[in-house]
Amino acid sequence: MAQKKYLQSKLTQFLREDKIQLWKPPYTDENKEVGLALKDLAKKYSDKLECCENEVEKVMEEIRCKAVERGTGNEHYKTTGIATIEVFLPPRVKKDRKSLLETRLHITGRELRSKIAETFGFQENYIKIVINKKQLQLGETLKEQGVTHNVKAMVLELKQSEEDVRKTFQVEEEKQNEAKLEEKRIQRTKRGLEILAERAEMVVDPEATPYLDIANQTGRSIRIPPSERKALMLAMGYHEKGRAFLKRKEYGIALPCLLDADKYFCECCRELLDTVDNYAVLQLDIVWCYFRLGQLECLDDAEKKLKLAQECFRKCYGENHQRLLHIKGNCGKEKVLFLRLYLLQGIRNYHSGNGEEAYEYLNKACQLLKELYIDPSKVHSLMQLGFSAQEARLGLRACDGNVDHAAVHITNRREELDQIKKEEREKKRRRLENINHLKGMGYSPRAARQALHQASGNLEEALKMWWLNDSVPESNNRQQSPSQEKIDQLVYMGFDAVAAKAALRVFRGNVQLAAQTLVHNGGRLPPDLQLSAEDSSSTPSTSPSDSAGTSSASTDEDMETEAVNEVLEDIPEHEEDYLDSTLEDEEIIIAEYLSYVENIKSAAKKN
Numbered sequence: 001m002a003q004k005k006y007l008q009s010k011l012t013q014f015l016r017e018d019k020i021q022l023w024k025p026p027y028t029d030e031n032k033e034v035g036l037a038l039k040d041l042a043k044k045y046s047d048k049l050e051c052c053e054n055e056v057e058k059v060m061e062e063i064r065c066k067a068v069e070r071g072t073g074n075e076h077y078k079t080t081g082i083a084t085i086e087v088f089l090p091p092r093v094k095k096d097r098k099s100l101l102e103t104r105l106h107i108t109g110r111e112l113r114s115k116i117a118e119t120f121g122f123q124e125n126y127i128k129i130v131i132n133k134k135q136l137q138l139g140e141t142l143k144e145q146g147v148t149h150n151v152k153a154m155v156l157e158l159k160q161s162e163e164d165v166r167k168t169f170q171v172e173e174e175k176q177n178e179a180k181l182e183e184k185r186i187q188r189t190k191r192g193l194e195i196l197a198e199r200a201e202m203v204v205d206p207e208a209t210p211y212l213d214i215a216n217q218t219g220r221s222i223r224i225p226p227s228e229r230k231a232l233m234l235a236m237g238y239h240e241k242g243r244a245f246l247k248r249k250e251y252g253i254a255l256p257c258l259l260d261a262d263k264y265f266c267e268c269c270r271e272l273l274d275t276v277d278n279y280a281v282l283q284l285d286i287v288w289c290y291f292r293l294g295q296l297e298c299l300d301d302a303e304k305k306l307k308l309a310q311e312c313f314r315k316c317y318g319e320n321h322q323r324l325l326h327i328k329g330n331c332g333k334e335k336v337l338f339l340r341l342y343l344l345q346g347i348r349n350y351h352s353g354n355g356e357e358a359y360e361y362l363n364k365a366c367q368l369l370k371e372l373y374i375d376p377s378k379v380h381s382l383m384q385l386g387f388s389a390q391e392a393r394l395g396l397r398a399c400d401g402n403v404d405h406a407a408v409h410i411t412n413r414r415e416e417l418d419q420i421k422k423e424e425r426e427k428k429r430r431r432l433e434n435i436n437h438l439k440g441m442g443y444s445p446r447a448a449r450q451a452l453h454q455a456s457g458n459l460e461e462a463l464k465m466w467w468l469n470d471s472v473p474e475s476n477n478r479q480q481s482p483s484q485e486k487i488d489q490l491v492y493m494g495f496d497a498v499a500a501k502a503a504l505r506v507f508r509g510n511v512q513l514a515a516q517t518l519v520h521n522g523g524r525l526p527p528d529l530q531l532s533a534e535d536s537s538s539t540p541s542t543s544p545s546d547s548a549g550t551s552s553a554s555t556d557e558d559m560e561t562e563a564v565n566e567v568l569e570d571i572p573e574h575e576e577d578y579l580d581s582t583l584e585d586e587e588i589i590i591a592e593y594l595s596y597v598e599n600i601k602s603a604a605k606k607n
Contacts, residue, residue, distance in 0.1 A: 002350065006350055032072075085101045085150075087100070089120060090293075112142060228268050235263075242255070255286075332400060343365040438451070490511065500518070
């Protein structure tokens with residue numbers, strides 16, 4: 001399959017260089033049938049490539065037919081408005097994995113999914129469609145989602161459902177139940193990540209939820225702008241979930257998670273993405289996932305993603321890894337990422353017909369593979385000292401395979417992380433003391449956290465915050481509903497009536513403070529003060545209906561806890577888990593593709 005793709009790419013290159021249009025005479029006649037000139041052209045190119053003439057002619061006929069189909073489809077679309085979608089089917093479909101489907105663009109994503117399921121024999125509720133590197137939204141029309149004529153659509157199955165396995169109703173029922181469980185698992189993942197992200201946004205203080213903490217390469221917390229915290233939390237959460245599926249080789253389920261992560265990362269500022277290597281690693285994971293699904297041609301910007309990953313690594317690690325060496329003292333573990341990068345660049349170039357470039361990148365990957373090889377006996381020696389297999393691999397790669405140095409490195413890293421955890425716990429303890437101090441003065445917990453966050457934990461500076469220092473503590477009587485006159489004053493200044501009312505509630509009717517806050521935040525309250533407004537509008541009284549709803553609330557809480565725990569289960573304990581790999585898959589793939597390009601080089605020498 002890979003060799004055929006290479007041949008297709010080389011022939012396509014030759015056709016472009018020679019400015020030959022196979023869908024026109026003399027290669028295609030007026031009845032759109034193959035012309036005699038194609039055979040002569042196939043012989044010319046087979047001699048040039050040192051390939052079998054019949055094989056070259058066969059591939060060229062496939063290229064010609066596709067070009068004719070595209071031309072016919074273009075004319076049909078212009079006259080009828082019916083678009084053609086190129087559908088790429090899952091690997092289990094042995095024949096005709098690439099098919100064409102006609103549809104109008106005003107239909108919804110749900111209707112397209114139904115049409116694909118009916119046409120190709122899938123269970124509608126257990127497939128996902130990826131178009132333009134995004135999951136198809138069922139409730140929106142194709143046009144609203146940017147779907148155009150000749151677009152590529154990839155079909156992902158939540159679970160394989162081969163016809164030869166469906167021998168009894170019981171087997172079919174079991175498969176449906178499995179697919180339902182997979183769908184529920186995906187929905188729980190989404191909900192769990194949303195809950196964690198919302199908690200982080202509400203709490204403002206990351207130390208209050210340590211499992212949501214985001215650290216730099218040394219393991220220390222990164223201060224994140226509140227406006228980007230939720231997007232970054234969701235991005236990293238979806239990425240970790242996707243990586244968990246990748247480890248289990250569940251690529252069809254992993255890809256939607258990785259694409260969602262990419263969507264949320266794009267909401268973060270460029271400066272933030274340059275401080276950590278997560279975004280670069282995500283680009284590699286997405287391309288790797290497409291490759292393992294056998295659908296690399298669906299990813300029309302694979303080259304762009306790999307270049308983006310390379311540039312992100314450069315900014316994050318520094319030129320020649322200088323920044324990384326300064327921070328960590330070594331770069332042996334990170335070489336695993338570059339091995340994957342070079343391998344994917346080699347594969348992409350091979351599939352694009354660039355044999356020389358493919359060989360160059362694959363050779364780089366092969367050299368790194370030799371450098372990163374770990375003697376199993378050395379891993380065993382370190383495990384006997386009480387270290388895990390993961391710690392052993394990472395330590396040996398950081399220390400160029402020296403067992404004694406690796407043992408010292410792992411021990412030092414453990415001690416360093418313990419010290420960082422102690423410092424973080426102490427920081428959290430002091431912050432909680434300061435929050436309690438402000439609460440004792442009568443201020444709300446959320447206002448206290450907001451002030452301390454803006455003052456970088458300094459209590460004296462927090463007390464100087466204009467909106468905290470000038471506001472009335474909670475112990476004073478609350479104004480349940482601001483007067484219409486004050487609301488009208490703020491509306492007259494140009495603020496939204498709802499925002500004006502909420503701001504007046506927070507500041508107990510103080511028009512000046514409400515106006516200042518709205519101006520500072522673009523006409524809206526910051527998230528924490530919005531929550532304070534909600535708190536102030538509620539009453540602490542209890543009614544019989546409150547107790548009647550306890551059971552329902554408890555059930556919802558249990559479901560949320562389950563969703564959160566399921567997400568946390570896939571967040572690795574070791575902070576360098578993403579750098580740990582046995583490289584067994586990579587070794588096999590490098591050998592496979594090197595054999596392909598070496599065959600090309602041998603043929604070129606003969607020529």
